[in-house]
Structure formats: structure tokens, C-alpha cells
Amino acid sequence: MYLKGIFCEVLARQAYYAAALSPHVVDVELVNKGLHDTPEVLRADLQRRLNAIERDRYDAVLLGYGLCSNSIVGLVCPHTRMVVPRAHDCITLYLGSKERYADEFRATPGTYWYTADYIERSRDDDGRVALGAAGEKDMSVVYQEYVEKYGRDNADYLMEVMGAWRAHYSRAAYIEAEEMPLPDYVAQVQEQAARRGWVFEKLAGSIIILRDLIEGRWDDERFLIVSPRRTLVPTYDARIIREADSPEG
Structure with missing residues (x-):
């Protein structure tokens, strides 16, 4: 598979390490961690990056983020599925579950x-x-x-x-x-x-979540796959996030 990974820069070492070992071709893009301070700014930045992805270039877009104060809520990739860890924030990604x-x-x-x-x-x-x-x-x-x-x-x-x-x-x-x-x-x-x-x-x-994200082991217990033109919302339970219709359709 050809994968696009958009990761918070605090996961840079793990993302590059996992990408180097992945059986897939992975393009890694890092986002400034300071954007976390203003969730709406981070959300707008991530949406801009999703909109800029070329049609038919990747099999999936990987988001290296947790819910992060709802920063990823409402994101939509116009033409490529997104894969997102079920996590409240990056501490889950560091601890491994x-x-x-x-x-x-x-x-x-x-x-x-x-x-x-x-x-x-x-x-x-x-x-x-x-x-x-x-x-x-x-x-x-x-x-x-x-x-x-x-x-x-x-x-x-x-x-x-x-x-x-x-x-x-x-x-x-x-x-x-x-x-x-x-x-x-x-x-x-x-x-x-x-x-x-x-x-x-x-x-x-453990970097097992990032390894499995980048290597394509996307079980429903740990990852949410979001279809093109659909979005994700919080569930307020153990699942953390779920797929939903986008307001734009």
C-alpha cells in the first residue's frame, strides 16, 4: 500500500522508525505540536493538509493523533479513507494501549x-x-x-x-x-x-499502536477507518471515536 501519515511532531522518532520498517510505502508529514494549544487552529491545519492530498495517490491517510481536546472531530478527507487510533491523546500512543x-x-x-x-x-x-x-x-x-x-x-x-x-x-x-x-x-x-x-x-x-497503524494492522478495537467524505465524532465511551456523516455530505 501507499500511505500518507500526518503525525504530531512529538511522535517524529516513532513515526520515522515505524515507517522505515513498514512493508508499505509511507510518506510522513509532521505537524507543529504548539497547535494543540488551540484545538480549532489544529483542526483547521489538519483539514488543510487533508484537502491538499492528491486524489488516487494513497490507499489510506493515517492520522497520528488522539482525540486531543476534540481537535480531530469533524475532519474529512475528500477522496481517501482515513485511519485513526482510538485514543484520547498521544499518551495512549506512547503507552501502547x-x-x-x-x-x-x-x-x-x-x-x-x-x-x-x-x-x-x-x-x-x-x-x-x-x-x-x-x-x-x-x-x-x-x-x-x-x-x-x-x-x-x-x-x-x-x-x-x-x-x-x-x-x-x-x-x-x-x-x-x-x-x-x-x-x-x-x-x-x-x-x-x-x-x-x-x-x-x-x-x-510501547510503539505498538504506531507500528500497527503504519504497517496496516487496523483492527476495529484499536483503530477507526473513516470512509472518504465522512467524518469522525467522539462516542464518550470506550470506543472513543466513531464514523459519522459529514455536514458537507
């Missing part, structure tokens, strides 16, 4: 997630080096503003007084894929965890 992510969340909901890819791709933006939802990012923005205004030591003190970090989070989890060695940022994450009074934990991850 939505079930494992659910188990981790139930056990320790106050977790700040770190991966080598996300840390590397955060060096030139606002300094946020952890994965997570909008609320987590907002807290990081506050911290960065304090650093810029008052210096790092004073920023740490202010956040300590506010209790903003400890009120919501208790664990820093560093996910490391077992299938592929990556640069080690454990010491950096341990330092951040110690500064904020969090427990540090290193978790074994």
Missing part, C-alpha cells in the same frame, strides 16, 4: 507525563516539556511567566506558595519505549520532580 492509559489514570490521576520526544521538541517554544491536557499547560504557562518576570528561584517559590503544582499533581512519569532506544532525559525529569515534590516513576512504553 488505551486500556493501560486508563489503568494508569485511575491509579494516579495527578500525573505529569514526560517523553524524550516531547522534551526535545520543546526546546524552542515556551519551555513546556511534558505531555498533558490544557489545564496542565496553563500551569506551565504561569510558571514560565514567573520565570521571565522574577527569575527561576523566585518562580519556584511563588508556585510553592500558590500550591499550584502540588494541588493537582503528585507524580512525574517518564515513558521510555522498549522497542527503540532514545536519548535519556531521566535526570532532567527527576530534577523537575524533586523541585516540585513529586514522585518520579519510569514507565516502559
